Amino acid sequence: MNFLYDILLDHTLITVGLGSAIFGIISGVLGTYAVLRKQSLIGDAVSHAALPGICIIFLITGTKETSLFLIGALISGIIASSVIMYITNVSKIKYDSSLGMVLSVFFGLGLVLLTYIQKIPNANQAGLERFLFGQASTLLKFDVKIMAIVGLLVVFITSLLWKEFKLLCFNSEFGASLGFPIKKLDFLLTGLLVVSIVMGLQTVGVILMSSMIIAPAVAARQWTDKLWLMMILSALFGSISGITGTLISFFVPKMPTGPIIVVVMSAITFISILFAPNRGTIWKIIRDRKNEENINNYVLLAEDRK
Amino acid sequence: MTTAQVEILVIGILTAASCALVGSFLILRKMAMMSDAIGHTILLGIVIAFFITQDLSSPLLIIGAAFTGVITVFLVEMLQKTNLVSEDSSIGIIFPFLFSIGIIMISMYAGSVHLDVDAVLLGELAFAPFDRFIVNGVDLGAKSLYVMGVVFLIDLIYIILFYKELKIVTFDASLAAVMGISPVIIHYSLMSLVSITAVGAFNAVGTILVVALIVVPPTTAYFLMEDLRSMILWSVIFGILSGILGIFMAFYLDVSIAGSISVMTGVIFAIVFIFSPKKGLLTIIQRRRNQKYEFAELSLLIHLFNHEDTDREEIELNPQNIIEHFKWNKKFLKAVLEQLIKDGYVEFEKDLLKINKKGMEYLKTNSIYNINDNKTCCN
Amino acid sequence: MEDYIIKVEDLTVAYEKKPVLWDIDLEIPSGTLMAIVGPNGAGKSTLIKTMLNLIKPVAGRISFWGNPYEKELKRIAYVPQRGSVDWDFPTNVFDVVMMGRYGNLGWFKRPEKIDKELTMEAIEKVGMTEFAKRQISQLSGGQQQRVFLARALVQDAEIYFMDEPFQGVDAKTEEAIIGLLKDLRSNGKTVVVVHHDLQTVPKYFDWVTLLNMQILGVGPVEDVFTDENIRKTYITRN
Numbered sequence: 001m002n003f004l005y006d007i008l009l010d011h012t013l014i015t016v017g018l019g020s021a022i023f024g025i026i027s028g029v030l031g032t033y034a035v036l037r038k039q040s041l042i043g044d045a046v047s048h049a050a051l052p053g054i055c056i057i058f059l060i061t062g063t064k065e066t067s068l069f070l071i072g073a074l075i076s077g078i079i080a081s082s083v084i085m086y087i088t089n090v091s092k093i094k095y096d097s098s099l100g101m102v103l104s105v106f107f108g109l110g111l112v113l114l115t116y117i118q119k120i121p122n123a124n125q126a127g128l129e130r131f132l133f134g135q136a137s138t139l140l141k142f143d144v145k146i147m148a149i150v151g152l153l154v155v156f157i158t159s160l161l162w163k164e165f166k167l168l169c170f171n172s173e174f175g176a177s178l179g180f181p182i183k184k185l186d187f188l189l190t191g192l193l194v195v196s197i198v199m200g201l202q203t204v205g206v207i208l209m210s211s212m213i214i215a216p217a218v219a220a221r222q223w224t225d226k227l228w229l230m231m232i233l234s235a236l237f238g239s240i241s242g243i244t245g246t247l248i249s250f251f252v253p254k255m256p257t258g259p260i261i262v263v264v265m266s267a268i269t270f271i272s273i274l275f276a277p278n279r280g281t282i283w284k285i286i287r288d289r290k291n292e293e294n295i296n297n298y299v300l301l302a303e304d305r306k
Numbered sequence: 307m308t309t310a311q312v313e314i315l316v317i318g319i320l321t322a323a324s325c326a327l328v329g330s331f332l333i334l335r336k337m338a339m340m341s342d343a344i345g346h347t348i349l350l351g352i353v354i355a356f357f358i359t360q361d362l363s364s365p366l367l368i369i370g371a372a373f374t375g376v377i378t379v380f381l382v383e384m385l386q387k388t389n390l391v392s393e394d395s396s397i398g399i400i401f402p403f404l405f406s407i408g409i410i411m412i413s414m415y416a417g418s419v420h421l422d423v424d425a426v427l428l429g430e431l432a433f434a435p436f437d438r439f440i441v442n443g444v445d446l447g448a449k450s451l452y453v454m455g456v457v458f459l460i461d462l463i464y465i466i467l468f469y470k471e472l473k474i475v476t477f478d479a480s481l482a483a484v485m486g487i488s489p490v491i492i493h494y495s496l497m498s499l500v501s502i503t504a505v506g507a508f509n510a511v512g513t514i515l516v517v518a519l520i521v522v523p524p525t526t527a528y529f530l531m532e533d534l535r536s537m538i539l540w541s542v543i544f545g546i547l548s549g550i551l552g553i554f555m556a557f558y559l560d561v562s563i564a565g566s567i568s569v570m571t572g573v574i575f576a577i578v579f580i581f582s583p584k585k586g587l588l589t590i591i592q593r594r595r596n597q598k599y600e601f602a603e604l605s606l607l608i609h610l611f612n613h614e615d616t617d618r619e620e621i622e623l624n625p626q627n628i629i630e631h632f633k634w635n636k637k638f639l640k641a642v643l644e645q646l647i648k649d650g651y652v653e654f655e656k657d658l659l660k661i662n663k664k665g666m667e668y669l670k671t672n673s674i675y676n677i678n679d680n681k682t683c684c685n
Numbered sequence: 686m687e688d689y690i691i692k693v694e695d696l697t698v699a700y701e702k703k704p705v706l707w708d709i710d711l712e713i714p715s716g717t718l719m720a721i722v723g724p725n726g727a728g729k730s731t732l733i734k735t736m737l738n739l740i741k742p743v744a745g746r747i748s749f750w751g752n753p754y755e756k757e758l759k760r761i762a763y764v765p766q767r768g769s770v771d772w773d774f775p776t777n778v779f780d781v782v783m784m785g786r787y788g789n790l791g792w793f794k795r796p797e798k799i800d801k802e803l804t805m806e807a808i809e810k811v812g813m814t815e816f817a818k819r820q821i822s823q824l825s826g827g828q829q830q831r832v833f834l835a836r837a838l839v840q841d842a843e844i845y846f847m848d849e850p851f852q853g854v855d856a857k858t859e860e861a862i863i864g865l866l867k868d869l870r871s872n873g874k875t876v877v878v879v880h881h882d883l884q885t886v887p888k889y890f891d892w893v894t895l896l897n898m899q900i901l902g903v904g905p906v907e908d909v910f911t912d913e914n915i916r917k918t919y920i921t922r923n
Contacts, residue, residue: 036774040395041339090587091579096394097525100338101575104518108568111515115562163787163795171770171784174836177737177763178788179755207346211402214395222390225820227775256413259406266403273390281388601704601743605697608708608899631694632744 016136017246019144020261022151023203024216024238026196029158031213031238032220032231034193036169041096042081042190043213045103046197047206049080051110055117066143070198077194080106107206136203136246136257147199154192158231165189166227203242204258211262212238219269222276241265311557313448318549318567320454321507325519326545327461328500330538333524334476339394340497341520343382343401344375345504345513350408351375357415368453368505375501376494378404450506457506464499465538468492473534511564519545522571526578529585544574602634602642607651607669610661623658690715690875691736691844696745698728698735705731707899709745713877715843718870719892720880724919727897729879730766733846737763749844759788762842764833766849772822778832779817782807785839807839812861827858834862845869845876852881863889886910 053076054069061068080102087098167175168185176182204212220233245261274282351374355367385396471492475482479489504516523544531537552567580587613622621627629639646652651665693711705728721729734740736747738754749757786800808817811831830850837845851859866876886893893910895902895918902909
């Protein structure tokens with residue numbers, strides 16, 4: 001009996017750990033692009049905007065099939081990001097206002113639909129609420145398989161279009177002059193980002209999603225000036241926090257998985273900002289102090305010579 | 307309508323108005339997403355305050371929550387000041403971090419007491435009337451009514467008192483500093499008010515949707531208005547309208563009030579964005595379409611003027627070649643030509659198109675530069 | 686008879702709500718170093734961006750060697766304004782210059798040895814060899830401009846478009862750049878530069894285009910760069 005129990009526990013642990021790790025990699029990779037393009041908070045907006053999509057799918061199909069939910073979230077997310085860009089480009093309304101508007105209105109719509117669903121007899125929306133906070137602990141093998149496929153797809157496309165995406169992020173005008181279809185590349189990259197956000201909703205939930213998009217990339221940036229290394233580090237940090245968070249939540253009773261993953265990731269980020277060589281804040285303080293010492297010594301010597 | 311429903315309506319109106327007041331300045335300062343951050347981290351403040359007081363209805367909760375809001379702003383700015391992280395990235399790192407700590411604390415330690423996270427986050431105005439404000443055994447009404455009333459007054463007084471300062475600091479921080487107004491004080495006082503408003507409002511719409519009331523009506527007003535005073539006024543109007551319509555929608559459909567109000571802010575925005583007579587999408591599209599023809603006419607006229615009496619006249623003034631050179635299709639050129647002929651600006655001289663006196667007059671008054679009488683082109 | 690390789694015919698461009706360029710006729714011969722000058726808002730950047738197919742005109746036709754841009758883009762290089770890029774991007778000088786080879790590489794392909802060699806050559810030409818692995822945020826304005834120029838040089842194009850390359854650049858860099866541009870000209874290339882400094886036009890350029898929403902003069906500097914033409918160009922319209 002004990003023996004069986006152990007295996008069962010192990011299995012779930014592996015599943016959740018793996019899922020979180022894969023999610024960490026995906027968000028680390030795509031978050032790098034988001035952060036470099038100054039679109040950090042798009043993750044926040046898109047994840048909130050996913051809710052109505054999920055609800056509508058439920059209303060249409062009546063089932064709680066995860067993959068269907070993800071499609072609904074994806075459509076919702078793409079509409080949301082398109083609306084944000086449209087409003088920003090076509091009017092004097094600023095990007096952050098567009099983000100805030102789409103985020104709250106879409107989410108509000110999701111809430112309306114949610115409360116409507118709650119009244120349908122036999123409708124158990126526990127599955128839907130999972131998307132608010134994420135319940136990594138309920139990740140199934142199937143979910144992880146999908147994540148793995150998406151992960152491979154993301155890595156494949158990123159390496160295939162490595163230089164094209166680099167052009168897009170760094171100097172899109174120049175890229176256009178070379179003949180690359182910049183608008184299409186933009187759409188593809190945004191689409192990938194939305195897909196990864198939607199995947200991650202199950203792990204960390206809507207509210208914590210922005211952290212997993214932004215923090216790994218920001219942390220990685222402090223350690224390197226090379227884009228490829230930044231992306232690898234970002235993926236590494238993302239997956240480390242995924243695995244660590246999962247482990248902690250399994251061994252500490254009542255510890256919720258999503259939030260602890262975010263706490264671990266934030267810790268990594270703060271440490272990076274403080275201690276990374278060259279850029280790190282503490283590093284700079286130490287270096288400044290050393291410089292001061294050197295200057296003082298120099299002045300002393302100069303005065304001695306007089 | 308029942309008393310409870312009336313109370314809900316009034317609370318909703320006060321909440322919307324308060325959020326619109328502070329939201330106006332927030333979006334002008336391009337800090338819309340900060341309201342999202344504050345809305346979430348307030349949870350942590352409430353949790354900590356709860357742990358200290360062990361009392362769900364303690365006023366300390368509100369104070370603690372408002373305080374957390376300010377701390378959030380402070381931490382975000384500290385992170386950004388390292389120059390290693392952009393402002394929006396800072397927001398996206400700090401608030402999930404603080405929020406996660408809040409959730410962890412709730413999950414691990416507050417298990418026995420029901421701190422309904424859903425209610426805090428999503429809010430349910432429907433329950434507001436059940437929380438009464440009782441003094442000496444007298445029921446003075448829903449507590450939220452008084453809370454939001456006070457918040458509204460504070461916001462209103464602040465904006466009236468510091469209107470000038472807010473205006474200058476928002477549009478030109480360095481000028482403000484030169485004039486002896488401290489941008490820092492104005493900034494943090496505004497953010498404190500945003501926090502207090504958000505905390506007060508969480509009862510009505512929950513923290514997440516506070517964002518809707520703080521961002522959407524002011525943005526709608528910003529889109530529509532050119533001056534600050536009108537913008538603030540219309541923010542409040544749009545906000546109150548959203549509140550009323552949202553509440554009625556929720557009553558009628560029996561769905562979440564918070565969600566309905568948010569949806570309404572969006573609906574009003576969409577209507578203004580698309581249909582507004584001067585700036586709305588439809589008007590702009592129509593104007594662009596008209597402009598396309600207007601530009602086309604003008605460019606054709608200029609072309610005729612430029613190439614008149616020159617050695618390339620034969621080629622350039624021939625409509626056939628114009629199609630090719632301008633890369634217009636036949637239909638478009640025909641439409642433009644017909645209009646020009648109808649207006650009497652051009653005439654056909656044998657096979658060539660020539661601009662006439664009336665056309666010259668039209669050009670002179672309508673183009674944005676002076677027509678030189680000497681030709682400007684041609685090799 | 687001059688050999689005109691760039692032809693702009695009856696070009697009208699509107700930007701947002703306002704028209705910016707009216708009925709522009711322009712012919713540029715090969716082997717020229719030409720400046721486009723005019724007041725702010727005159728449409729200079731818009732003109733070259735339209736020629737580079739980045740903006741769609743209301744009317745008009747642009748051809749390179751008789752063909753549209755899409756057919757000839759491999760022979761045309763673009764140096765955008767320095768401010769159009771975030772210099773804190775995690776990349777180094779070598780990487781940025783290598784981007785000039787991307788057009789040649791086409792889709793998916795990774796840079797190969799030949800690309801790396803050509804990139805180093807271009808970096809040497811602009812005198813940035815020791816900075817090749819330097820992160821671009823650590824560069825001065827002049828150095829950044831050299832990097833942008835190297836990126837164009839590595840394309841080995843026939844026509845070069847440059848948007849305000851001397852803006853905010855130190856004297857030494859300015860000298861170096863104009864030297865390189867003159868070399869290009871001597872090799873029969875065509876260089877079109879949006880230029881902001883009237884003083885240096887006669888010294889640097891052999892052709893000039895005076896632009897203020899319309900062409901007020903185009904041709905050899907000796908003929909066209911007269912006081913009267915300059916005055917006509919810079920009188921504020923409205």
